Amino acid sequence: MNPAISLPPGPRMPVLAQTVLSAIQPLEFAKDCRRKYGNLFTIKVFPVGTVVCAADPAVIRRAVTAESSTLLAGDANRVMDFVVGPRSVLLLDGPEHVRSRQVLLPPFRGPSVQRYQDTIAEVTADAVRRWPAGTPVSLLPRMQHVTLEIMMRVVFGITDLKRLAGLRALVPKLLHMNPAVVLFPLLRKDWGRYSPGGRFARVKAAVDEILYSEIARRRSEVDGERSDVLSLLLRMRHADGQPATDEDLRDNLVTVLAVGHETTATTLSWAFERLVRHPEALARLEGELADGQHEYLDAVINETLRVRPVVGDIARILAAPATIDGYRLPAGIMLALSLGLLHSCPRRYPEPEEFRPERFLGEAPGPELFLPFGGGPHRCLGAAFAMTTMRTVISTVLAHTRLRAAAPEPERQRAMGPVLTPARGAEVVLQRRKAFRTS
């Protein structure tokens, strides 16, 4: 290796062991490395190779807000290419990325997403009506169903029952693919209908068929009244006056599904898992919601995002050699900015493992200490949408049910692909409130 290059210290165990630990206990492994090596350490994982992990708030802040031409997010997300497609905002950097965000962002801004609240509440209430009372139920699959339904109605604006049923069945297959297909590019090739790549290709083709025909139908409609995200995107223009192409729209609709639906569903599940084990927090939340107050609700959501992060790291690739904390890192290396470590720093969050929404009341931690949606040029495009969805789903569920834990033990964090989910799926027992009994 070039003698000028110096990497921070890190574990010496075999790559296989580091890969397994990163896959099944990413946060515990990262915390262990921080204890041993400090706020900057190097790990080696398959298939990426060498990864420099940063936990220091100043380093994370600088890296997240750096120009998108110096720290590349698109290259770091390249592994998603075969699902989201080459025009996805996830895979772009520099001027092309700015251009794409100019079109995509307006429908996801705060004022635009407020208008979706009623639909989100309706979808949630409709689902809650079907949940069985008096017996343990896992909220995770139910939250996945709710957030997918919200995406299909609010983002895609699909009301056709056949298309809805098609996407409802296909999307989980598209997103929950065999992990081997993600790790080994060769397996993504279509080697026949029973091969993993073949199965994936057929699901992707079926999803694309629905999305492209929906886009074509919408382009031919003259209904200027529709307010779903796809309809707004069809009216948007790039700075040079050009509209988004069908391929731009397809890739970004799949992106929004891939990064938005499961992150929101998992955070919601964790919020309920934490609340039922903290009855005083649950009672305070119910009381404030009944009085029309929302400050504590936001505190509960923020504390859930802090203590049970669904996005553990933000990944970037160095476009040129750079010096960080005295280490000279080479171009092309991956930098993992650890939100999990940033949000569990004991000096900034006393007793960091404890669930205490009160931390976020009054003077809340600033952006250098709390970045659940990232920041800078790649800040989460759906942050306002996710917050509106979580506020509305939690208040609707609590308005209609009383929840308690199905078992007293807290649920462990279990890695399911890139997200850390509650190991028993956030198991609760619900009781319907009187005003909401179904016949």
Ligand code: HEM
């Ligand atoms: C609790 C839910 C969510 C969390 C915690 C979350 C978190 C994040 C984080 C940390 C990033 C990376 C930022 C970076 O690289 O600097 C990101 C990116 C992104 N998120 Fe979210 N997200 C959530 C929900 C959503 C939703 C609902 C949508 C869409 C409706 C969405 C769309 C996106 C997109 C498109 C990007 C890429 C932005 C870009 O590269 O320019 N996310 N999100």
